[in-house]
Amino acid sequence: QVQLVESGGGLVQAGGSLRLSCAASGRTVSSNTIGWFRQAPGKEREFVAAISRVAGTYYADSVKGRFTISRDNTKNTVYLQMNSLKPEDTAVYYCALDQSGLGITAQRRYEYDYWGQGTQVTISS
Numbered sequence: 585q586v587q588l589v590e591s592g593g594g595l596v597q598a599g600g601s602l603r604l605s606c607a608a609s610g611r612t613v614s615s616n617t618i619g620w621f622r623q624a625p626g627k628e629r630e631f632v633a634a635i636s637r638v639a640g641t642y643y644a645d646s647v648k649g650r651f652t653i654s655r656d657n658t659k660n661t662v663y664l665q666m667n668s669l670k671p672e673d674t675a676v677y678y679c680a681l682d683q684s685g686l687g688i689t690a691q692r693r694y695e696y697d698y699w700g701q702g703t704q705v706t707i708s709s
Contacts, residue, residue: 593703637685
């Protein structure tokens with residue numbers, strides 16, 4: 585059984601940082617694509633960042649230069665380091681697993697096979 589568990593969310597002021605973690609079980613993160621998505625109230629879930637099987641990284645334009653995705657194969661965990669946070673980054677953040685492991689489809693929400701339960705990130709102005 586595949587499980588993805590996010591942690592690390594919280595409330596921070598604008599300009600601050602948070603690091604989200606996505607701990608996987610039942611699948612190896614290094615053999616799959618792991619993506620981060622977020623959903624703000626009243627909005628669609630949107631792509632944030634992803635890391636492919638071959639460790640290619642992909643970012644939404646809105647977070648490029650501020651967020652960094654990485655993985656620790658020994659812990660089977662993917663991280664999202666978020667710096668220079670803005671109020672518009674406020675959302676529930678989800679990690680997801682795409683068994684294809686490809687990077688070309690990393691931004692497509694419907695390509696992902698498994699999802700975590702989400703962690704709330706709130707940025708105050």
